[in-house]
Amino acid sequence: MASIEEKRHTLAHLLAAAVLEKYPHAKTTIGPVIENGFYYDFDFSGGEAPGEADLATLEKTMRKLLPSWKEMEGTETSAQDAYDQFKNNPFKLELIDEIEKRGEKVRLYTAGNFTDLCAGGHAENPAKDIAPDSFALDRIAGAYWRGNEKNQMLTRIYGLAFDTKEELDAYRTQREEAEKRDHRKIAKEQGLLVFSDLVGSGMPMFTPKGNVIRSEIIKFSRELNDELGFGEVHTPNINKGELFKISGHYDKYKEDMLTVHSQYIEDEMFLKPMNCPQHTQIYASEPRSYRDLPIRFSDFAVLYRDERPGELSGLTRLRSFSQDDGHIFCREDQIENELTNVLSAIQKALATYRIDYWVRLSLRDPEKKEKYIGEDATWKKSEDIMRKLLVEKKIPHKEAAGEAAFYGPKMDIMAIDAIGREWQVSTIQLDLNMPGRFNLEYITEDGTKKTPVMIHRALIGSPDRFMGLLIEHYAGAFPTWLAPIQVKVLSISEKHVRYAEEVVAELKMANIRAEVDNSNESLGKKIRAAKMQKIPYLLVVGDAEVATKTVSVESRDAGKLDAMSVADFISRVTSEIKERK
Numbered sequence: 001m002a003s004i005e006e007k008r009h010t011l012a013h014l015l016a017a018a019v020l021e022k023y024p025h026a027k028t029t030i031g032p033v034i035e036n037g038f039y040y041d042f043d044f045s046g047g048e049a050p051g052e053a054d055l056a057t058l059e060k061t062m063r064k065l066l067p068s069w070k071e072m073e074g075t076e077t078s079a080q081d082a083y084d085q086f087k088n089n090p091f092k093l094e095l096i097d098e099i100e101k102r103g104e105k106v107r108l109y110t111a112g113n114f115t116d117l118c119a120g121g122h123a124e125n126p127a128k129d130i131a132p133d134s135f136a137l138d139r140i141a142g143a144y145w146r147g148n149e150k151n152q153m154l155t156r157i158y159g160l161a162f163d164t165k166e167e168l169d170a171y172r173t174q175r176e177e178a179e180k181r182d183h184r185k186i187a188k189e190q191g192l193l194v195f196s197d198l199v200g201s202g203m204p205m206f207t208p209k210g211n212v213i214r215s216e217i218i219k220f221s222r223e224l225n226d227e228l229g230f231g232e233v234h235t236p237n238i239n240k241g242e243l244f245k246i247s248g249h250y251d252k253y254k255e256d257m258l259t260v261h262s263q264y265i266e267d268e269m270f271l272k273p274m275n276c277p278q279h280t281q282i283y284a285s286e287p288r289s290y291r292d293l294p295i296r297f298s299d300f301a302v303l304y305r306d307e308r309p310g311e312l313s314g315l316t317r318l319r320s321f322s323q324d325d326g327h328i329f330c331r332e333d334q335i336e337n338e339l340t341n342v343l344s345a346i347q348k349a350l351a352t353y354r355i356d357y358w359v360r361l362s363l364r365d366p367e368k369k370e371k372y373i374g375e376d377a378t379w380k381k382s383e384d385i386m387r388k389l390l391v392e393k394k395i396p397h398k399e400a401a402g403e404a405a406f407y408g409p410k411m412d413i414m415a416i417d418a419i420g421r422e423w424q425v426s427t428i429q430l431d432l433n434m435p436g437r438f439n440l441e442y443i444t445e446d447g448t449k450k451t452p453v454m455i456h457r458a459l460i461g462s463p464d465r466f467m468g469l470l471i472e473h474y475a476g477a478f479p480t481w482l483a484p485i486q487v488k489v490l491s492i493s494e495k496h497v498r499y500a501e502e503v504v505a506e507l508k509m510a511n512i513r514a515e516v517d518n519s520n521e522s523l524g525k526k527i528r529a530a531k532m533q534k535i536p537y538l539l540v541v542g543d544a545e546v547a548t549k550t551v552s553v554e555s556r557d558a559g560k561l562d563a564m565s566v567a568d569f570i571s572r573v574t575s576e577i578k579e580r581k
């Protein structure tokens with residue numbers, strides 16, 4: 001059976017064949033496989049070009065041709081023969097020229113009556129291997145020949161392709177849902193954060209509303225840190241290069257670090273990309289005994305990484321962000337207990353956010369040892385400890401070689417959001433390297449000196465990025481404890497404004513984030529506006545409510561509730577917030 005890559009690759013050829021049947025003047029160029037499908041670039045400058053409306057017809061033509069593609073026959077040929085065959089196609093001539101210069105053989109593949117220049121990797125029997133309803137043409141875009149803007153603009157036709165129609169349908173549904181949930185769109189609608197060209201790309205600024213959510217995320221992580229026995233520290237954003245030379249970041253990570261210059265001192269300095277090296281210095285600031293361990297530091301400092309501008313998008317990739325970061329310095333006999341406790345805290349956090357997950361055990365790439373610091377034996381030991389823990393605790397996990405940090409293996413928690421997409425969030429990393437590089441030590445029971453073990457961990461990762469995930473996961477309908485505005489009080493008419501304001505004042509006294517809508521709009525309009533903002537509770541107050549000192553409650557998630565006293569409503573919402581339901 002053909003692999004999905006082979007099918008997608010074959011479909012790119014099939015698209016080219018269909019295009020040539022409908023647009024004989026078209027010149028074929030290249031057609032690679034991409035995530036979820038394939039594309040093919042054409043030059044239509046010699047005549048009519050298809051538009052989006054023509055994709056359905058092209059798709060039909062592909063399905064008509066498919067049964068006749070019973071094999072894709074490959075032949076090796078001389079460059080001269082290939083030049084002759086493609087003499088009217090300057091794009092293919094350029095490719096053939098390059099193949100010849102590399103000293104490689106020119107290969108041609110034929111299916112039906114279509115021949116293309118190609119290195120191979122097709123479905124053996126396309127007619128049998130490819131389900132005719134498992135692919136679809138998706139969209140048309142412009143693209144420069146070989147991605148170079150100095151070259152001619154070509155027409156790119158994108159296709160989606162999966163093993164089955166069900167997978168294709170599921171992908172399309174997920175994509176539609178993802179567009180509706182796009183955190184950049186929802187953050188704008190709800191006024192949660194802004195980016196400014198003057199401030200710089202990849203550096204979000206949270207509005208008062210957005211900062212409520214961000215602060216609630218941090219507050220929850222702080223509570224979990226307390227339970228785990230962490231002491232929160234506060235550390236600066238700029239550090240000397242020397243620190244990162246010792247930690248190893250200077251050698252392995254420098255490209256991702258932003259430099260800072262002082263007018264007074266010569267030292268090379270950097271905006272810090274992580275907190276670990278600094279925490280080693282707090283540890284090293286006084287003598288430590290085996291009885292003091294584990295020592296645990298947490299930190300919410302803002303970090304900076306020099307991401308490529310083209311890769312920045314909303315909150316998913318940022319130049320400035322914080323982490324709910326923490327480091328544990330412990331003895332070897334304490335590793336398992338510490339890892340277990342941190343893992344339970346992460347499980348508790350994700351359960352509260354109602355997020356599913358699996359664990360990726362990220363190991364060193366044994367083929368590329370030069371990318372990492374530390375001895376083979378140390379790596380084996382750390383990797384074995386983590387693997388054993390996951391197996392013993394029966395936690396679903398997959399191993400991934402090459403995904404480790406440069407100083408040690410990791411357990412990466414892969415969150416699965418409401419529409420089935422994966423996001424890497426939390427991480428636990430075992431590091432038997434960095435403490436030695438900083439000469440960290442503790443006095444053992446028998447008075448000798450030993451190097452502690454370091455565990456790097458985040459609970460939900462970056463509160464900023466996590467907020468992007470949450471916006472999409474909840475589609476903007478935050479649970480009450482996270483919602484920037486938890487309750488909106490709507491007065492039916494001017495007569496009820498005073499009572500509405502009294503209710504809001506009482507809610508605020510009970511630490512509930514409440515707002516009043518006293519505008520002159522109709523009640524219907526006020527309700528629609530509040531629902532657009534996905535506010536968890538709407539309270540309507542009119543004559544009846546004023547007379548009985550009650551509120552009419554409409555819950556976003558549970559619908560209309562019976563009228564209740566303000567005190568009853570407060571106790572309901574307060575417990576919901578406290579339990580983070």
Ligand SMILES: [Zn+2]
Nearest residue numbers: 009118119120
């Ligand atoms: Zn091919």
Ligand SMILES: [Zn+2]
Nearest residue numbers: 274275276456
């Ligand atoms: Zn760290």
